[in-house]
Amino acid sequence: MVSYTALTDRSAVLWALEKFDRIGREAFLAEYRYRESLDYYLVHEGRHYDTKPVFAAAYKRQHGHAATGVQGGKAAAARRLKELGFVITEPSHPSPRNQRTHRARGAEVAASQSAVCPRCFTVLAVSGACSHCVD
Numbered sequence: 832m833v834s835y836t837a838l839t840d841r842s843a844v845l846w847a848l849e850k851f852d853r854i855g856r857e858a859f860l861a862e863y864r865y866r867e868s869l870d871y872y873l874v875h876e877g878r879h880y881d882t883k884p885v886f887a888a889a890y891k892r893q894h895g896h897a898a899t900g901v902q903g904g905k906a907a908a909a910r911r912l913k914e915l916g917f918v919i920t921e922p923s924h925p926s927p928r929n930q931r932t933h934r935a936r937g938a939e940v941a942a943s944q945s946a947v948c949p950r951c952f953t954v955l956a957v958s959g960a961c962s963h964c965v966d
Contacts, residue, residue: 833898835911838886840893844915847888848875856881863887865901870922871909882909882919 838844851859860866863884872879883901886908890898901908913919 843889
């Protein structure tokens with residue numbers, strides 16, 4: 832299992848972001864053997880990046896060997912990237928890049944629960960108002 836705090840070099844993360852942009856998302860995900868993120872994204876200069884493979888690439892750059900067992904959640908890669916000063920999206924606000932996946936997951940929630948926002952599929956509060964789609 833990887834020690835998330837072992838990634839300390841912000842420049843290694845920036846290197847990973849440059850590589851992501853240079854070779855493209857599909858090739859980057861394939862190289863580091865990760866699928867698309869569903870919840871957490873690193874946002875840098877207006878672009879969204881998958882947290883787990885970015886963490887893995889930066890870790891490898893800093894330490895010379897791959898990180899194994901990388902998790903992307905708030906207690907894992909996403910948290911460490913945030914601690915290094917990067918902006919991380921929260922699951923309640925999906926990246927535009929992944930809206931379709933979140934909507935498909937939301938449709939599953941909508942089918943099993945009655946109080947769901949028809950626009951973003953967030954479970955509604957008792958008041959029936961969506962706190963994410965305030966117009």
